[in-house]
Amino acid sequence: MTMRGYIFQKNKLLTTVMVVMTVLHTAAQAMVALMISWIIDTINEIIFTGDTSPIASIAILCVVFAVFVGIVVFSSMYLQGLWIKKIMLKLKNSLFHGMLHQPMDTYQNCNSAVNLTLLTQSVGTFEENYLKNSIKIFESAFSIVMAVVLLFTINPMVAIISIVSMCIPTLLPQLFGKKMAHCQETVVKKTTDYTGKVKDALTGYEVLKTYHAELQNEAICQDQADAMESSKLKMTATNAMVYSVANFSSVIVQLFIMLLAGIFAVRGLISLGNILAVVNLTSMVVSPAFEISGQITQLKSTQPIVNQMLTLLNISDASAPMSEVKRSLVLDNVTFSYSDTPVLAHASAQFEQGKKYAIIGKSGSGKSTLLKLLAGYYNDFDGNILVDGQADMQCDCAVIHQNVFLFDDTIRNNITLHGDYTDAQVQEAVYAAGLDEVVADLPEGLETNVSENGARFSGGERQRIAIARALLHRKSLLLVDEATSALDAENAAKIEDSILSLKGITCIAVTHKSDPKILARYDQVLRMENGMLSPERKIF
16 A cells, blocks of 8 residues: 555545645636736726726626635635545554554564654654645646646747746756655654653653662753754755755746746737736746745655555554463464574463463573463464464463553553443452452542552552453453562462462463462463473472
């Protein structure tokens, strides 16, 4: 899909109507030049004959024409604004959709600052330099065509000279096309770098405060800000160079044609009114020719942004069908590597529905990677993952991470994720997750705002919210990735007890703790070693 194809496909009717009104707008501007020429010639004739009777008719015609032009101009500008609004709204929604539906490995390999910059800043550049310039280029091109046709009706020689002359301000700025594209690409990169550093600083605020590293980080962000603004200045300077070259040639051409029209009038080849018409129509040729060159250069400069957008717009929603684990989940000879680093090597295991499994092993042995494969994060592995004996299926599961993410919203919305659930269903999930006492102690109950990333709750309370979320969404498979590693012994024991007490839920938990009493409650303990899974002997 191309960007032009995307724009037209999503807005066929509105685009057509907007183009028609833009044509009428440009045509009306050209007709003004002829109207002025006709009025001057008519007044000149009135002065010569002394007959003032046509003045009333001229006045009425001028008023009617002015009203028509006003309506056309308003309609054209309004439709252009509506067209841009519709496209930008759909584009932003489509880009966000693409970000959320891209493969997990693609998302994780992409710096989040790139996506933030695209949605907050690059889309603005796209609107100004691509969408608005597309309209301006069309207006300029049609203005040139319309004016040239009318110039031919006045004097073919003037028309031909205008066509030849407009090539000068049109072609000169094209020499800067590649430089403009490079400047725009640099601006996008520097803006992304700056956004990333600011995001890191704000996310790592506590670390900076603890080690008193504020000044050093300020200096880093200042350097990035300076680089970003310098790239913008270079872009502005290049733009200024393009427009100054085009403007210089445009002024020379217009003065030359005005002088030529005067010579033609002296020789009786055109009338006095036609002189003004030639001047106005020539302006509609040369000025747009001057503008269109810069507009095309700016439009081409957005290509890096367009390429980034098209990558997201072309992301397919197709994925493996989701399936609930009803009988078993089987790892059959699964091998997986990160780039050239092997993680799993012919790993095999069978997890039966409703049972609890613990995965233990050294740090970096591949335990968390195993859970990500089961959750469908990665598809580029060898072997099979079978859901109830079926390959090419993705198990419908919930994942509880070590660091639970909570949205800056209410407890209810963090549990329901804005899904349509009854109060009874929510309360049941809250009770099953052991969160009921916490909610009962809050004045606003489930409507309490958790603050950014759940800052007002302890680690154990955040884990319980995550468990309630999984239970409410009826996930029969729960993948737990060292959820208790950052908790104290008491809270860790409570969370593990809550998970192990869940009825009818298959649980596969990665744990770094080897408390014999806790491990004894699992139906099976598997050890991850050398990329393979093997049952652990029950010596606990």
